[in-house]
Amino acid sequence: MIDALNHLPRPRAGADQLAEAFSDLAPPLTARQAAVESARCLYCFDAPCVNACPSEIDIPSFIHRISDDNLQGAAERILSANILGGSCARVCPTEILCQQACVRNNAQECAPVLIGQLQRYAIDNAGFTQHPFQRSPATGKRIAVVGAGPAGLSCAHRLAMHGHEVVVFEAQEKPGGLNEYGIARYKLVDDYAQREVEFLLGIGGIEIRYAQRLGANLTLTELHQQYHAVFLGLGLNAVRQLGLPDEDAPGLLAATDYIRELRQADDLSRVPLADRCLVLGAGNTAIDMAVQMSRLGARDVNVVYRRGIAEMGATAHEQDIAKHDQVRLHTWARPDAVLLDDQGRVRGMRFARTQPVAGVLHDTGETFELAADAIFKAIGQRFDEASLSDPLAAQLARDGERIRVDAQLRTSLAGVYAGGDCTALGQDLTVQAVQHGKLAAEAIHAQLMLNVEAA
Amino acid sequence: MADLSIVFAGIKAPNPFWLASAPPTDKAYNVVRAFEAGWGGVVWKTLGEDPAAVNVSSRYSAHYGANRVVQGINNIELITDRSLEINLREITQVKKDWPDRALIVSLMVPCVEASWKFILPLVEATGADGIELNFGCPHGMPERGMGAAVGQVPEYVEQVTRWCKTYCSLPVIVKLTPNITDIRQSARAAHRGGADAVSLINTINSITSVDLDRMVAHPIVGDQSTHGGYCGSAVKPIALNMVAEIARDPQTRGLPICGIGGIGNWRDAAEFIALGSGAVQVCTAAMLHGFRIVEDMKDGLSRWMDQHGHSSLEAFRGLAVGHTTDWKYLDINYKSIAHIDQDACIGCGRCHIACEDTSHQAIASTVKPDGTHLYSVIEEECVGCNLCQITCPVENCIDMQAQDTGKPYLNWTQDPRNPYREAS
Structure with missing residues (x-):
């Protein structure tokens, strides 16, 4: 477990009680619920929900198929656009995507159709006896995919479908x-992330090699030489720093590190409990961190954000979850100093109150302190510079720290594509990464086949 | 509250809501519960000669809409499977206990004068208010020369009606089968035979669905099925048309009509009455929801009548008949155009795709700056077909607005474009 927190106590509740607290946030629909809900869909034309879906799932069609008692057809409709449709159904912020756009999302129509839940229902109950997609005849092309996250997996699946051989590093x-390491445990329960990958690999032609880290034991130069094309789905693996003294003190760590451990823990009663918990940030990761600590039994969980509610990255739905779990939100307060006890461990944090002046954040001069057994940083992820340190990788054009790509996910280097959070294109969402992977695969396929025809 | 009482073909009832001859009126227990619930009358399930009919197990199947809403029920049940003696005894007692309610006895015996001559006095002796001749049952009985086998032959209808008028002093209501090509032929035959009224429609030949695993239609009896009689909400449009056809037929003008077919609420009933019905019969809705629905029907109908100044059913009965005509008399110069209320529009695009793919390409889809769509009518292309209004999920969002063309009334018989027009 995390060394920085080993001095903390463990949850008071038993394993069963904790398992219950971390069960499905949104339980699966029953057949009856799915029948009622699917019948509510108006089968819109040029549907706003589809336009709002980063992965362009034909939502009216798959819901219509659920209503028609054709669950396999529904699932195939979803998966043909988004091979990770099962996890997206669980983790997508539908409240700002498809369900936000649903024509029934207003007072007159009562409520949006529960698109995410229906998507999960279709995929969970499709009962495929074999992988639903067939591979095209082998092309003899080999493609390297770096990163087995949503972008990389989506890219690998689509490439394999087109008959290419794929090696994922x-x-x-x-x-x-x-999906495996970063999502709140109650949003993606049990081993679903692994089962979904197993399903995806069912298409064949994809080999995954583990413990292969770009910039450590792998270079873009080698991959570029050895494969017909390379796709980079690196993610954002570094954590932003507060820039305060004692930032490495025991008790202060990245929320993503704790969430990773929590997701991997077999026994939740053995993870460290920060009874008084401070979370810095205002995105969905901050909420995930705070709510999970609260569900572990923490008595005093606080999220502190330097700006106001309106600027928070977390959706209203996420904020509601936090409130339901008795998480307190503090706004307009900036971390000012890490407070340590006489053993050098975190005992709290001093904050400077802030206010916007013509859009720029200023200290008011006022400060306050909050006691804490642990402080979790959820102030954003950064690009891991070490991954692009080899001579070829260093040439990649960047937008800020992220890799620059065009609409076809091409980087500035011929034959090298990138997608997902490591690029600046679109939103930092799982569903967006899946779309990037899919589009990159189509672009790679088109390019490679063009060369074949020309030869 | 408006007065719902009626006198239909000489039969008095406190309200026009009668239960049709069917399982809900099979025996005293059900009928008493119906009267307790407030039904104005019942038509007792069809009596026949002894020995009584025998029914199979598995008798109904349904056609469903979204969310298992039953659009229609199909049944393969026969007439009463209880003895004539038990039924007559119960009818006598019920009528004695409920003198203010209409109690009609449905009958079906072979198309032989002696059979009718035998049963009619027995029925009259019960004190019942009238008889209804079941010439419509489409399954089981036609094979025995009864039910629809009689109803489909106007001469038989006329003959049996005449026997009934001869051997019985009660009002005779002839129940018509819709399984024919022109309902007016049967109604005219009943009228010629001296019928006091007609009631319609009986059930329509049907198969509701097929079990695709067992490859057998519903309802399944063992590993077989048969066609049955269809009723419920889905048949209402067919019934309304047949009622209107008879109501506006000069040969049967004034013949009382008891409307039957998919009546599930007060509005359905009011529509049948507007097309000339003097009473209505209900079955499927009661079978789906229980007898309690009659309270809502009575309440809704009285309130609507109050709001529209109708003090009795006669005040609005038949008011829609005069507006029902043959296609050739419709005004060719009438023009309406769809108008979309943009404030009510939810942007589903259904009107657009329906018009674009299957009609007149008269609804444009344009993307607004915020990415949502604006759907607007291209007036010069719109033919006023109503399809967009039908497909729109929001009531009153699309309004079909009559246009002032400045042209006079002109029907097809007068239209110069009609090569067969009648010379003026």
Whole structure:
């Protein structure tokens, strides 16, 4: 477990009680619920929900198929656009995507159709006896995919479908990326992330090699030489720093590190409990961190954000979850100093109150302190510079720190494509990464086949 | 509250809501519960000669809409499977206990004068208010020369009606089968035979669905099925048309009509009455929801009548008949155009795709700056077909607005474009 927190106590509740607290946030629909809900879909034409879906799933069609008692057809409709449709159904912020756009999302129509839940229902109950997609005849082309997260896996699947051979290089011990290591436990329960990858690999033609880290034991130069094309789905693996003294003190760590451990823990009663918990940030990761600590039994969980509610990255739905779990939100407060006890461990944090002046954040001069057994940083992820340190990788054009790509996910280097959070294109969402992977695969396929025809 | 009482073909009832001859009126227990619930009358399930009919197990199947809403029920049940003696005894007692309610006895015996001559006095002796001749049952009985086998032959209808008028002093209501090509032929025959009224429609030949695993239609009896009689909400449009056809037929003008077919609420009933019905019969809705629905029907109908100044059913009965005509008399110069209320529009695009793919390409889809769509009518292309209004999920969002063309009434018989027009 995390060394920085080993001095903390463990949850008071038993394993069963904790398992219950971390069960499905949104339980699966029953057949009856799915029948009622699917019948509510108006089968819109040029549907706003589809336009709002980063992965362009034909939502009216798959819901219509659920209503028609054709669950396999529904699932195939979803998966043909988004091979990770099962996890997206669980982790997508539908409240700002498809369900936000649903024509029934207003007072007159009562409520949006529960698109995410229906998507999960279709995929969970499709009952495929074999992988639903067939591979095209082998092309003899080999493609390297770096990162077995949503972008890389989506890219690999689509490439394999087109008849290419794919080798995926993954730094961790398991595939799945953020689905495996970064999503709140109650949003993606049990071993679903692994089962989904297993399903995806069912198409064949994809080999995953683990403990392969770009910039450590792998270089873009080698991959570029050895494969017909390379796709980079690196994610954002570094954590932003507060820039305060004592930032490395025991008790202060990245929320993503704790969430990773929590997701991997077999026994939740053995993870460290920060009874008084401070989370810095205002995105969905901050909420995930705070709510999970609260569900472990923490008595005093606080999220502190330097700006106001309106600027928070977390959706209203996420904020509601936090409130339901008795998480307190503090706004307009900036971390000012890490407070340590006489053993050098975190005992709290001093904050400077802030206010916007013509859009720029200023200190008011007022400060306050909050006691804490642990402080979790959820102030954003950064690009891991070490991954692009070899001579070829260093040439990649960047937008800020992220890799620059065009609409076809091409980087500035011929034959090298990139997608997902490591690029600046679109939103930092699982569903967006899946779309990038899919589009990159189509672009790679088109390019490679063009060369074949020309030859 | 408006007065719902009626006198239909000489039969008095406190309200026009009668239960049709069917399982809900099979025996005293059900009928008493119906009267307790407030039904104005019942038509007792069809009596026949002894020995009584025998029914199979598995008798109904349904056609469903979204969310298992039953659009229609199909049944393969026969007439009463209880003895004539038990039924007559119960009818006598019920009528004695409920003198203010209409109690009609449905009958079906072979198309032989002696059979009718035998049963009619027995029925009259019960004190019942009238008889209804079941010439419509489409399954089981036609094979025995009864039910629809009689109803489909106007001469038989006329003959049996005449026997009934001869051997019985009660009002005779002839129930018509819709399984024919022109309902007016049967109604005219009943009228010629001296019928006091007609009631319609009986059930329509049907198969509701097929079990694709067992490859057998519903309802399944063992590993077989048969066609049955269809009723419920889905048949209402067919019934309304047949009622209107008879109501506006000069040969049967004034013949009382008891409307039957998919009546599930007060509005359905009011529509049948507007097309000339003097009473209505209900079955499927009661079978789906229980007898309690009659309270809502009575309440809704009285309130609507109050709001529209109708003090009795006669005040609005038949008011829609005069507006029902043959296609050739419709005004060719009438023009309406769809108008979309943009404030009510939810942007589903259904009107657009329906018009674009299957009609007149008269609804444009344009993307607004915020990415949502604006759907607007191209007036010069719109033919006023109503399809967009039908497909729109929001009531009153699309309004078909009559246009002032400045042209006079002109029907097809007068239209110069009609090569067969009648010379003026």
